[in-house]
Structures are given as C-alpha cells and as structure tokens.
Amino acid sequence: MTDTTFTSAGQAAQPVRRDIGLKRRYAAERRFRLYGIAAISVGVFFLCALLWSVFSQGYSAFWQTTIDLAVRIDEMVIDPKKQRTTDPNVLITANYPQLVRNALAERLGVDKNDRMAMRDLGRFYSDGVRVQLRQMVMNNPDLIGTTQTIPVLAAANIDSAFKGQIDLSVPEANRKVSDRQIAWMKKLKDEGAMYQAFNKGLFGFGASSRPETSGLGVALVGSFYMMLIVLVLSLPIGVAASIYLEEFARKSRFTDLIEVNINNLAAVPSIVFGLLGLAVFINFFGLPRSASLVGGLVLTLMTLPTIIIATRAALRAVPPSIRAAALGLGASRTQMVFHHVLPLAAPGILTGTIIGLAHALGETAPLLLIGMVAFVADIPATPMDPATALPVQIYMWANEAERAFVERTSGAIIVLLLFLAVMNISAIILRRRFERRW
Structure with missing residues (x-):
C-alpha cells in the first residue's frame, strides 16, 4: 500500500514539473523577443535622431535667398578713367559690386551719401556678384550702358535671417543683422523682389570663403x-x-x-x-x-x-x-x-x-x-x-x-x-x- 501510494504521487508530480519547465521556456522565449525588440527600437531611435538632426539643419541648404535687381551697368563705374571698355584688363578690374550697391540704393531709396546705410547695403548682398557681373560683361561688352535684371545672391547673414535661422527679437547689438537691413528685407519681400530659389550653386560652385557661393x-x-x-x-x-x-x-x-x-x-x-x-x-x-x-x-x-x-x-x-x-x-x-x-x-x-x-x-x-x-x-x-x-x-x-x-x-x-x-x-x-x- 505504501509503495503504491508513493508511485502514484511521483507519477502525478511529473506532469506538474513538465508544465513548469514549459512555462519557464516560454517565458524565456518571450523575454528574448522583448530584448530583440528593445535592441531594434533603440537602434531605430538613434537612427531617427541622427537623420532628424541632419535633415532639420540641412534641408534649407537647398534653397538660397535671391534678390531680383535691375542693375545699370554704368560705364563710369566700369571705366572711371575713360579708357577702352573693350580692354580685358579694364573689364577684369572694374568695381562690379558698386553697380549692385547703387542699384539697391536706388531701389530702397537710400541716400548714397549716408555712409552707414551704404555700408549696410554692401553687407546685404553676396560679394560673388563681382564674378557674376564680370563674366556677363566680358562675354558681352555691349551690355555696358544698359540696365539688366539680375538675380543677386543675398549675403550669408541676410540669407540666414530670411530663413528664420537668426533670432531677430534680440537687441540689435547682439545679432549680425541690423534693424535697417531687416526693414529692407521686409520691403523687398513684400514687393516680391526677394525670395528663396532652388540653390543650384550648391551643386555647381567650388570652394569659397563665402558660404553663399560655396558648393559641392x-x-x-x-x-x-x-x-x-x-x-x-x-x-x-x-x-x-x-x-x-x-x-x-x-x-x-x-x-x-x-x-x-x-x-x-x-x-x-x-x-x-x-x-x-x-x-x-x-x-x-x-x-x-x-x-x-x-x-x-x-x-x-x-x-x-x-x-x-x-x-x-x-x-x-x-x-x-x-x-x-x-x-x-x-x-x-x-x-x-x-x-x-x-x-x-x-x-x-x-x-x-x-x-x-x-x-x-x-x-x-x-x-x-x-x-x-x-x-x-x-x-x-x-x-x-x-x-x-x-x-x-x-x-x-x-x-x-x-x-x-x-x-x-x-x-x-x-x-x-x-x-x-x-x-x-x-x-x-x-x-x-x-x-x-x-
């Protein structure tokens, strides 16, 4: 009687042990899956954080602030000594940025005798207009004396301000864009002369010390x-x-x-x-x-x-x-x-x-x-x-x-x-x- 009782109890305990072992294995399998999902989630999170940080800062590089400006190619600026305007040496050394500065002053109603205003105007557009206008005039000297509508790139700080990357609410002394330049930006934007265009120069320009004329x-x-x-x-x-x-x-x-x-x-x-x-x-x-x-x-x-x-x-x-x-x-x-x-x-x-x-x-x-x-x-x-x-x-x-x-x-x-x-x-x-x- 006693042996039979112990044998029956042992046989009854075996399914219980098997059930406990199966539960443990299933629990271990679920934990392993959770570990895998957690590892993938961490990797995806950091990948998304990396892509967000890059794209949030870099998408604006594919757009460049541009100003449509009617520039008079004044013979007195290109050849102030009244030499031959067809001479390549004269065309190369001409002060082409002055043409853009004069055009901007006329467009914005700025007094050319106001040195501070003219200095701010000189910092409003990219100095790359020197190469742009020089190439135009050297390719076609007949443009001298005419007025041409030219897309002019804005300077780097003006471009950043126009894109909203500079906090314009801080005091003027703490930012690189003056209140006068902000007023000019708003006026040109309202008139439709200042806008953001696709930055073709990012793929066509070479190395440059100026961000707006730097490219790949x-x-x-x-x-x-x-x-x-x-x-x-x-x-x-x-x-x-x-x-x-x-x-x-x-x-x-x-x-x-x-x-x-x-x-x-x-x-x-x-x-x-x-x-x-x-x-x-x-x-x-x-x-x-x-x-x-x-x-x-x-x-x-x-x-x-x-x-x-x-x-x-x-x-x-x-x-x-x-x-x-x-x-x-x-x-x-x-x-x-x-x-x-x-x-x-x-x-x-x-x-x-x-x-x-x-x-x-x-x-x-x-x-x-x-x-x-x-x-x-x-x-x-x-x-x-x-x-x-x-x-x-x-x-x-x-x-x-x-x-x-x-x-x-x-x-x-x-x-x-x-x-x-x-x-x-x-x-x-x-x-x-x-x-x-x-």
Missing part, C-alpha cells in the same frame, strides 16, 4: 573620377584574383598565407592606406597631390579585399555539380569557369562591388593624408587636376566658424547619404533580382 561642384566631380578609377581597377583585379585563388590555385601554405593577408587587409584602418598612398604614389612615383587619380588608387587598394572576399563567396555558392557537369561534357577548366561558374556568380560579385564602392565613397581619412583637403575653387577637368571628395568637403565645412556653413555641412551630408542609399538599395535590388537559390 568640385567634390562631386572629384568623387566621380575616384569612383570611376576604383571601378575600373578594383573590379577586374579583384575578380581575377578571386578566380585564381578559388578555381585554379592549389591549396598550400602560400595560398593560405595569401588568404589570411587578404582577410587582414579588409580589417586594416583606412588611414593606413592613406599613409601607403602618400609614401608610394606621391613620394615615390611623384604623382600630384590632391589629384583624383591618387585618391582613386588609394581607394582601390582599400576596396580590393572587400571585392575579393565577396567574389570568392559568390564563387563558392555555385554548386559543384555545375563544375562537374561542364567538365563532364568536355569543357576545359577555363571554359567551365568563364562560361558557367562566373555568370552564375555574377549577381554576388556585382553586389560586393557596389558595397565596396559605397564604402570607398564615404571614406575621409586616407584622402586627408594625400592632400585632398586643399582649397579648390575650379572644377577639375581631368583626374590629374586638384580636387576634393564629398566626405572631405563635409570635413572642411564642419571646421568653418560661420553659422551659414552649418546648413551647408548638413546639406552635403544629405547628398552623401542619398548617394550611399542609392548604391546600397541598388545592391539589394540586384541581388534579389538575379540571385539563384540552389
């Missing part, structure tokens, strides 16, 4: 040249090296050493490649500093390990049966690789290449060491000309003291993020479009 033109062209060089060099070299190591090379200590070094190079800090480029391409081969060619070569060295690793992974993903079938039908090893294996691995190779290019596009440290941080105002015509890159331009603008460069910096970050997003999305789409599951 040099950086965009320099980045294009560098990415072209990286693509032309790293793709064929990386694919060829991968094919040899994966399909033709015999396994030995030498090939193992190469594989280890390739994996190590993929983890080397990018600044080391900048030091290598400085020592080899500039100091040894004598290539020009700040040139897109040198930047492209340095980024090629940095991108090669990524492309080789991605290509080898794509080649390994092709089933051995494809190779066996090709060889069984009489194809040579070279035909097997280039006619069967390589086309099937192409989507993975293309994805790895795009990701490598996106990585190279966002690099800054190696380009700083080879001198691409130089002040370059003219858009480069060839890869041998001085240039900068998008991340380097962001770095230079971030170090500027003027307030107006803050929005330029954030605007440049937005442009860079858009390029990187397009490249990564393209890689994902191509992978899903052409990927084959075996």
Whole structure:
C-alpha cells in the first residue's frame, strides 16, 4: 500500500514539473523577443535622431535667398578713367559690386551719401556678384550702358535671417543683422523682389570663403573620377584574383598565407592606406597631390579585399555539380569557369562591388593624408587636376566658424547619404533580382 501510494504521487508530480519547465521556456522565449525588440527600437531611435538632426539643419541648404535687381551697368563705374571698355584688363578690374550697391540704393531709396546705410547695403548682398557681373560683361561688352535684371545672391547673414535661422527679437547689438537691413528685407519681400530659389550653386560652385557661393561642384566631380578609377581597377583585379585563388590555385601554405593577408587587409584602418598612398604614389612615383587619380588608387587598394572576399563567396555558392557537369561534357577548366561558374556568380560579385564602392565613397581619412583637403575653387577637368571628395568637403565645412556653413555641412551630408542609399538599395535590388537559390 505504501509503495503504491508513493508511485502514484511521483507519477502525478511529473506532469506538474513538465508544465513548469514549459512555462519557464516560454517565458524565456518571450523575454528574448522583448530584448530583440528593445535592441531594434533603440537602434531605430538613434537612427531617427541622427537623420532628424541632419535633415532639420540641412534641408534649407537647398534653397538660397535671391534678390531680383535691375542693375545699370554704368560705364563710369566700369571705366572711371575713360579708357577702352573693350580692354580685358579694364573689364577684369572694374568695381562690379558698386553697380549692385547703387542699384539697391536706388531701389530702397537710400541716400548714397549716408555712409552707414551704404555700408549696410554692401553687407546685404553676396560679394560673388563681382564674378557674376564680370563674366556677363566680358562675354558681352555691349551690355555696358544698359540696365539688366539680375538675380543677386543675398549675403550669408541676410540669407540666414530670411530663413528664420537668426533670432531677430534680440537687441540689435547682439545679432549680425541690423534693424535697417531687416526693414529692407521686409520691403523687398513684400514687393516680391526677394525670395528663396532652388540653390543650384550648391551643386555647381567650388570652394569659397563665402558660404553663399560655396558648393559641392568640385567634390562631386572629384568623387566621380575616384569612383570611376576604383571601378575600373578594383573590379577586374579583384575578380581575377578571386578566380585564381578559388578555381585554379592549389591549396598550400602560400595560398593560405595569401588568404589570411587578404582577410587582414579588409580589417586594416583606412588611414593606413592613406599613409601607403602618400609614401608610394606621391613620394615615390611623384604623382600630384590632391589629384583624383591618387585618391582613386588609394581607394582601390582599400576596396580590393572587400571585392575579393565577396567574389570568392559568390564563387563558392555555385554548386559543384555545375563544375562537374561542364567538365563532364568536355569543357576545359577555363571554359567551365568563364562560361558557367562566373555568370552564375555574377549577381554576388556585382553586389560586393557596389558595397565596396559605397564604402570607398564615404571614406575621409586616407584622402586627408594625400592632400585632398586643399582649397579648390575650379572644377577639375581631368583626374590629374586638384580636387576634393564629398566626405572631405563635409570635413572642411564642419571646421568653418560661420553659422551659414552649418546648413551647408548638413546639406552635403544629405547628398552623401542619398548617394550611399542609392548604391546600397541598388545592391539589394540586384541581388534579389538575379540571385539563384540552389
């Protein structure tokens, strides 16, 4: 009786223990899911905070305050000594900002003898009108003596005030925009002569000490040249090296050493490649500093390990049966690789290449060491000309003291993020479009 009673109690306790164990496992699974959701939520929160901080400060960089102004191209201002107005030396040295200042004074009813008012007028528009008007007159000297309606860029402080980035309620002594300039802004805005237009100069201008005439033109062209060089060099070299190591090379200590070094190079800090480029391409081969060619070569060295690793992974993903079938039908090893294996691995190779290019596009440290941080105002015509890159331009603008460069910096970050997003999305789409599951 006693044994039977204990046995029945033990059998009854076993389902209870199993139920407790199942509840614990289910509770642990729920906690794990909550941890995962919490981790993703934290990541999404910081990503949204980053994007908000960049876009909230940078969207205004794509708009520039502009003033439509009827400017009389006065011959007495361009040629006060009454020399020949067709002489290029006379046209180059003319005081073109005075033409805009006189036009503004006439438009706003300002007494030209009032020095303080004329000084405020000189700070109302961008000094970039000097180049703008000079180019117009040199291209067509017949404009001298006529009145032309010209879109004039506002000065950086006026632009910031017009966009609401400067608190105009503080005392005049504590802000960079005077009460007189605020009254002029309101008058021109009410008349429709002062407005915000799309900032084409952000994509066309080069480097400048004035925020309103600073742009990404040099950086965009320099980045294009560098990415072209990286693509032309790293793709064929990386694919060829991968094919040899994966399909033709015999396994030995030498090939193992190469594989280890390739994996190590993929983890080397990018600044080391900048030091290598400085020592080899500039100091040894004598290539020009700040040139897109040198930047492209340095980024090629940095991108090669990524492309080789991605290509080898794509080649390994092709089933051995494809190779066996090709060889069984009489194809040579070279035909097997280039006619069967390589086309099937192409989507993975293309994805790895795009990701490598996106990585190279966002690099800054190696380009700083080879001198691409130089002040370059003219858009480069060839890869041998001085240039900068998008991340380097962001770095230079971030170090500027003027307030107006803050929005330029954030605007440049937005442009860079858009390029990187397009490249990564393209890689994902191509992978899903052409990927084959075996």
